[in-house]
Structure formats: structure tokens, C-alpha cells
Amino acid sequence: MPRTARACAPAALLSLVLLLAGCGNSTLTSPDASGGLLAHRADLRAASYVVGGGPTTALRLLCQMTIAAVQAANGTAEDECGKVAAVDVHGSPQESDVDTGWASLRTTMPDGTPAPDGQLPPTATPLATLRATDAPRGVAWLDPTAFDGADVVVTRPGVAADLPALAALTATRPTTLCATTDAVPGSPVAPGTAALLAGYRFAPTVVPQDAGSVLAGVATGRCTAGLVPGESGRVPALGLAVLADPRGVLVGPAGPRGFAPVMRQGVLAGHPGVADLFGEITRRLDGPAMRGMVREVEVDGRDPRDVARRWLVAEGLVAKA
Structure with missing residues (x-):
């Protein structure tokens, strides 16, 4: 092997190792967390x-x-x-x-x-x-x-500030609540709606749907409000507002x-x-x-x-x- 080739070999080998380390499913991980409270x-x-x-x-x-x-x-x-x-x-x-x-x-x-x-x-x-x-x-x-971890009621911003205010809309205009079918237990039609009725006299037309359809319906105005799992990441993604539940009716007696x-x-x-x-x-x-x-x-x-x-x-x- 020529002298120049021998001199370049270690550098080339090192470059190859570094390249392979950065490719595929490398076992290298970032440093462990440290410090703080x-x-x-x-x-x-x-x-x-x-x-x-x-x-x-x-x-x-x-x-x-x-x-x-x-x-x-x-x-x-x-x-x-x-x-x-x-x-x-x-x-x-x-x-x-x-x-x-x-x-x-x-x-x-x-x-x-x-x-x-x-x-x-x-x-x-x-x-x-x-x-x-x-x-x-x-x-x-x-x-x-x-x-x-309780379910939450969401609306478009400006519709209502909390659940009592949303319930008041029922008496003045048609109100539609789209609700996930696996929401908080309470009603055979759409679980959780019975708790809203008992706690706030909120009695809208209920439309059971999957969570994605509920949130899309609220965002587009097809639904006045939606009852969805409280950890749903699409709530902030769609710019929806979570209504305050001052009486804690969605948390339930448990x-x-x-x-x-x-x-x-x-x-x-x-x-x-x-x-x-x-x-x-x-x-x-x-x-x-x-x-x-x-x-x-x-x-x-x-x-x-x-x-x-x-x-x-x-x-x-x-x-x-």
C-alpha cells in the first residue's frame, strides 16, 4: 500500500465509524437527566x-x-x-x-x-x-x-365561560352537545350527559360520536359544545376552550x-x-x-x-x- 494510502486509512476508518454511528437505529442515547429540584x-x-x-x-x-x-x-x-x-x-x-x-x-x-x-x-x-x-x-x-382525569366540555372561544353559562343557552336557543360514547358514565344515550342535566339543568340535543368527530364538530360550529376526554391534545390544537365545571359534576362521587x-x-x-x-x-x-x-x-x-x-x-x- 502506498505511503499516502496508509496515512489516510485511519482517518477514513474513523469517518466510517462516525457515519455508521449516526445511521440506523443507533444505541447511542442522549445524556441522562440531571440537576433540578x-x-x-x-x-x-x-x-x-x-x-x-x-x-x-x-x-x-x-x-x-x-x-x-x-x-x-x-x-x-x-x-x-x-x-x-x-x-x-x-x-x-x-x-x-x-x-x-x-x-x-x-x-x-x-x-x-x-x-x-x-x-x-x-x-x-x-x-x-x-x-x-x-x-x-x-x-x-x-x-x-x-x-x-375527568371528561371536559369544550366550546369555541366566546360561546360560554363555564358550564352554568352554557346551560343558560339552552333556554334561549337550540343547543347541540356532541359527546363521545365512552364519556363519564351517566346516561345510556351519551354517558356523562345525565350528570350535566342533574348538576346544571343542561338539556341539549345529544349527538353521540367518536372523539375526533366531536372535536371537529365543535370547531366547525356543527356542535355547540363537546364532551371529550380531559387529556385530548386536539383541544388546544383546534383552539377550543375548556369550560370550568364549578360544581365538579363531571368528576363524579368517586x-x-x-x-x-x-x-x-x-x-x-x-x-x-x-x-x-x-x-x-x-x-x-x-x-x-x-x-x-x-x-x-x-x-x-x-x-x-x-x-x-x-x-x-x-x-x-x-x-x-
């Missing part, structure tokens, strides 16, 4: 967690938040966000290695697992009942998010239906401080924050990992993500 809330050195997610965008976002939170507190976390945490945590360690994750209290059955096909159970299971049922099984439930961390009791006992990390997240995560992040993923096409970490940094929970 969570770094001072718990010391998870030597702690390791396998974190599960769920089938929905909201649960995948929460899974990614958990991973970043653990890393910020000097622990390690393995990404299993494709698994349904509530199912895997309830399985035996021989069946699943998932230690922790989140569950939607809206769709959780009394046995602590998600309702089949994501459908709502006839009545929401109170958190206290889930804790009492799962404690003998070695499963712990922590406090849920500030976002209560109380909050938000998202709660669920984990194996042995894992929690090993490092109880991890509950403080979850607490910092759940106290801050309200409806607008959840809808905004879901919008970024479902409408803008962004990676749940990046979206979750940006929110943590914006809240000061993590300094570097």
Missing part, C-alpha cells in the same frame, strides 16, 4: 427501576417523566414504556420485570388492571379501594395527578380519576424517597399541561421522551435533560 428531593444512588408505560399517549409521557426523574436523582431506569405498567406491575416478578409505572384511574378496574379495550368501567374505583385491594398483593398506589403511580411495594420500601419524586410531578401536572403535551405528540409528531423532558425542565424539576 428532583436532584434534591431524593437520593436514588444504587436504585434501579424498570419503568412501564401504557397504550395511551398520556401514559407513555408519564413513563418518560419517571425515567428522567429517576436519573435526575442519581438512579438508573430501564425504558419499557411500550408495556402496560398496571398490568405488568400486577404480574409476578417471574412474569414481568416492570417495577413501576402509571395507571389511569378513569379506566382502572376494581382489581387494579385497566378495563378491557380502554373502556370505562360502570363506576370509577376509588383510590382507597385500590390501595386496600392491592396491598396484600404487594402493589402500592401513590397519590394521583392534580389533573383529575373522586379524582387522574393518573396515579403504581409500583411494587418491595421496590418502594427499598427507596421510599422515590415517592417524593412522583409527588413533585403529580402536584404540577394539571389539565392544560397534559393536553399540551399530548398535542405535541399526537398533533405535532414529537417524541414523547423529548416532550416529557422539556416539561420537566420548564417546571424546574430537572435542570438538564
Whole structure:
């Protein structure tokens, strides 16, 4: 080989390595999250967690938040966000290695697992009942998010400021409520509408539809208002307004239906401080924050990992993500 060729070979080889590292499904990842408030809330050195997610965008976002939170507190976390945490945590360690994750209290059955096909159970299971049922099984439930997970009524801006004002429209003009057929239980026609009638005397013409059709109908004016899941990312994407529910009729007598961390009791006992990390997240995560992040993923096409970490940094929970 000529001298010049031998001299160029190492440089060419290095260039090829760098090129291959940037192509395909590289195993290289960005640095772990660090710093911020969570770094001072718990010391998870030597702690390791396998974190599960769920089938929905909201649960995948929460899974990614958990991973970043653990890393910020000097622990390690393995990404299993494709698994349904509530199912895997309830399985035996021989069946699943998932230690922790989140569950939607809206769709959780009394046995602590998600309702089949994501459908709502006839009545929401109170958190206290889930804790009492799962404690003998070695499963712990922590406090849920500030976002209560209830369905919301949305309108175009300027139609009404809150549900009492919307109900007043019923007496003055024809009003149409488009509602998802799996909304809060209450009515065989469109679940949830019975609660609005009882709480606000809101008695519109009800048109049951899928969530996408409901939101499109409200945005175009075909529907005066829409009853949709509270975490819907298309609500901010379409510029719709969420109406205040001052009487809390959509939350229902069972109380909050938000998202709660669920984990194996042995894992929690090993490092109880991890509950403080979850607490910092759940106290801050309200409806607008959840809808905004879901919008970024479902409408803008962004990676749940990046979206979750940006929110943590914006809240000061993590300094570097």
C-alpha cells in the first residue's frame, strides 16, 4: 500500500465509524437527566427501576417523566414504556420485570388492571379501594395527578365561560352537545350527559360520536359544545376552550380519576424517597399541561421522551435533560 494510502486509512476508518454511528437505529442515547429540584428531593444512588408505560399517549409521557426523574436523582431506569405498567406491575416478578409505572384511574378496574379495550368501567374505583385491594398483593398506589382525569366540555372561544353559562343557552336557543360514547358514565344515550342535566339543568340535543368527530364538530360550529376526554391534545390544537365545571359534576362521587403511580411495594420500601419524586410531578401536572403535551405528540409528531423532558425542565424539576 502506498505511503499516502496508509496515512489516510485511519482517518477514513474513523469517518466510517462516525457515519455508521449516526445511521440506523443507533444505541447511542442522549445524556441522562440531571440537576433540578428532583436532584434534591431524593437520593436514588444504587436504585434501579424498570419503568412501564401504557397504550395511551398520556401514559407513555408519564413513563418518560419517571425515567428522567429517576436519573435526575442519581438512579438508573430501564425504558419499557411500550408495556402496560398496571398490568405488568400486577404480574409476578417471574412474569414481568416492570417495577413501576402509571395507571389511569378513569379506566382502572376494581382489581387494579385497566378495563378491557380502554373502556370505562360502570363506576370509577376509588383510590382507597385500590390501595386496600392491592396491598396484600404487594402493589402500592401513590397519590394521583392534580389533573383529575375527568371528561371536559369544550366550546369555541366566546360561546360560554363555564358550564352554568352554557346551560343558560339552552333556554334561549337550540343547543347541540356532541359527546363521545365512552364519556363519564351517566346516561345510556351519551354517558356523562345525565350528570350535566342533574348538576346544571343542561338539556341539549345529544349527538353521540367518536372523539375526533366531536372535536371537529365543535370547531366547525356543527356542535355547540363537546364532551371529550380531559387529556385530548386536539383541544388546544383546534383552539377550543375548556369550560370550568364549578360544581365538579363531571368528576363524579368517586373522586379524582387522574393518573396515579403504581409500583411494587418491595421496590418502594427499598427507596421510599422515590415517592417524593412522583409527588413533585403529580402536584404540577394539571389539565392544560397534559393536553399540551399530548398535542405535541399526537398533533405535532414529537417524541414523547423529548416532550416529557422539556416539561420537566420548564417546571424546574430537572435542570438538564
